[in-house]
Amino acid sequence: MTQQSEELDQIKSKIQEHLISSGNYDIINKQLKLQLYESGWFDKVSQLANRELQDNSNQNFDQLFSFVKPKAEELVPQKVKDEILEKIKDYLEDIIQ
Amino acid sequence: MTEQAITFQVVAESVLKDIVDNIVRQQTLATFANHVSIQQQTKGNHESNVPVISNFEIGSTKDIFGQDKTKLKTSEASRYFSCENCGRKIAGGRFAQHVNKCLERRRR
Numbered sequence: 001m002t003q004q005s006e007e008l009d010q011i012k013s014k015i016q017e018h019l020i021s022s023g024n025y026d027i028i029n030k031q032l033k034l035q036l037y038e039s040g041w042f043d044k045v046s047q048l049a050n051r052e053l054q055d056n057s058n059q060n061f062d063q064l065f066s067f068v069k070p071k072a073e074e075l076v077p078q079k080v081k082d083e084i085l086e087k088i089k090d091y092l093e094d095i096i097q
Numbered sequence: 098m099t100e101q102a103i104t105f106q107v108v109a110e111s112v113l114k115d116i117v118d119n120i121v122r123q124q125t126l127a128t129f130a131n132h133v134s135i136q137q138q139t140k141g142n143h144e145s146n147v148p149v150i151s152n153f154e155i156g157s158t159k160d161i162f163g164q165d166k167t168k169l170k171t172s173e174a175s176r177y178f179s180c181e182n183c184g185r186k187i188a189g190g191r192f193a194q195h196v197n198k199c200l201e202r203r204r205r
Contacts, residue, residue: 012111019112029116042124049128065125072121073114081113088109 015092024091028084035080045072 019025036042049068053059059067177186182199 046128053132068125089105
């Protein structure tokens, strides 16, 4: 299992380099942000973070982040996830011989 | 026991997760910084009834640079400037007006 995850990491880092240098990362990133914004995700996450800060305002960034992150991930609508996954897969097919 | 084959699906999902992570981090950082700066501006003990007058509140005697508002006018008036045109000494608050008129007169 660990050998596979090492391989996975290697492949991933190569892909990421390619992704960024080809400019595709920016395109995908922007589209994802746009879809999240339209679906109201940003508002929900800001509300969540703000409420959490109000409740215990002595938190520093790390604590807040580790609290918000899993919930924010769940909140991403499945449809958005699928669309972006499609885009990423198309891109992968292009660059992987 | 199913091992996860390194398929496109697995890689794509992992890439997506990273991208989402970054976005979430950016967003919480922005929200957090916002909150902290608001906290700093509305400083003071909210529970007690002691009003803390900072520069921004209504009824403050200081302007946004922390200078006393009442002193501003007097410091203006107490300085004299010499007019380049006629060589006279003019008070600070009247200077602009004087130079305006002065240049008109001389030009004719």
